[in-house]
Amino acid sequence: MGIATTPFRPFNAPNGDPLEKACRCNGNAQCLSYAASVPMCPSFKATGDVRHSPKGRADALRAWHEDRRTAEATIDEADLLGTLDTCLGCKACSTTCPVQVDIPAMRAAFYADVYTRKARPLADRAMLLAELLSPLMLRASTVIRPFWPLARRAAEAVLGVTDLPADLAQPLPRSARVSLSELKQRALPERAFLVWRDWFSALYDGATQRDVYQGLTALGYVPLFVEMLPAGKVAGDLGDRAGFAKMAGRLVAALSDGAASGAPEVLLPQEFLAAEVRRGATGYPACLPGTHAAAEDQIQGHQMPRRKRWFDARTVSQMPCKLFGQGVSTEAY
Ligand code: SF4
Numbered sequence: 001m002g003i004a005t006t007p008f009r010p011f012n013a014p015n016g017d018p019l020e021k022a023c024r025c026n027g028n029a030q031c032l033s034y035a036a037s038v039p040m041c042p043s044f045k046a047t048g049d050v051r052h053s054p055k056g057r058a059d060a061l062r063a064w065h066e067d068r069r070t071a072e073a074t075i076d077e078a079d080l081l082g083t084l085d086t087c088l089g090c091k092a093c094s095t096t097c098p099v100q101v102d103i104p105a106m107r108a109a110f111y112a113d114v115y116t117r118k119a120r121p122l123a124d125r126a127m128l129l130a131e132l133l134s135p136l137m138l139r140a141s142t143v144i145r146p147f148w149p150l151a152r153r154a155a156e157a158v159l160g161v162t163d164l165p166a167d168l169a170q171p172l173p174r175s176a177r178v179s180l181s182e183l184k185q186r187a188l189p190e191r192a193f194l195v196w197r198d199w200f201s202a203l204y205d206g207a208t209q210r211d212v213y214q215g216l217t218a219l220g221y222v223p224l225f226v227e228m229l230p231a232g233k234v235a236g237d238l239g240d241r242a243g244f245a246k247m248a249g250r251l252v253a254a255l256s257d258g259a260a261s262g263a264p265e266v267l268l269p270q271e272f273l274a275a276e277v278r279r280g281a282t283g284y285p286a287c288l289p290g291t292h293a294a295a296e297d298q299i300q301g302h303q304m305p306r307r308k309r310w311f312d313a314r315t316v317s318q319m320p321c322k323l324f325g326q327g328v329s330t331e332a333y
Pocket of ligand 1: 039040041042043044053054057086087088089090091092093094103104
């Protein structure tokens, strides 16, 4: 019997229950830390309120789960929503907590349940729509760019969101892009290096895209930024399982085409699939076998091409090179 299976609680959820980890929380309170070196839990550190910690949220979710089991009403669903809404979704609890209480995954399960009975908040619906329409927005970014400062202020005022990015990214040159149909046909140039972006990076993070482009070019590759498909992160986090499954399914198919091309690949940012792989609702495949090619070049003693022009040396060292290989967990939430 281990720490994750010790029945400290009067009831435990069956294996596979979306709220199983809330029942497994053993109250060790490591999440109630103010130490700067401990990533868990930013919302607790900011508020000092245990209700806004993984422990507080797990306690509330467990009580809600018990209410559903016993058909009682000891917990106010609106209060529970309040404590879950302040979770940043950083996932620090899913790795730092000894029981790996994964609040964002349980929150998604809770939202999926509760929003079949209640209307979603306007801001959530806007974010879901923004993720869904992000490929269109990216295509129209040249037209939208002059109006973006105005649209940004309007969105902040109407939706109550803050700090939306100030600018849209400048489009990459056509020679640095590859469409999904080109990828499928495997019409890639020699030394092609595929770069996958999440919708946020593609739309807003022009500086990083430029750095990655320059870094890969300096290493002698032909960087090709793959036509962006949203990974369904917003849909997954907000409990829109149908939306998540649809977007993730499309991305899985494209990733498989990329893997079949044999070209090395990098994810930008590196975390963008991590959450989705862990979520595993549609079973992201371990389909990036070419991802370590650049590192293997060095391990096998291949001469790296000399850089042709100045670039910031940090560009390469900070490039998101942690990539996915075999052994990806497909544990469902
Ligand atoms: S995911 Fe939420 S609960 Fe977990 S550490 Fe981050 S803010 Fe805290």
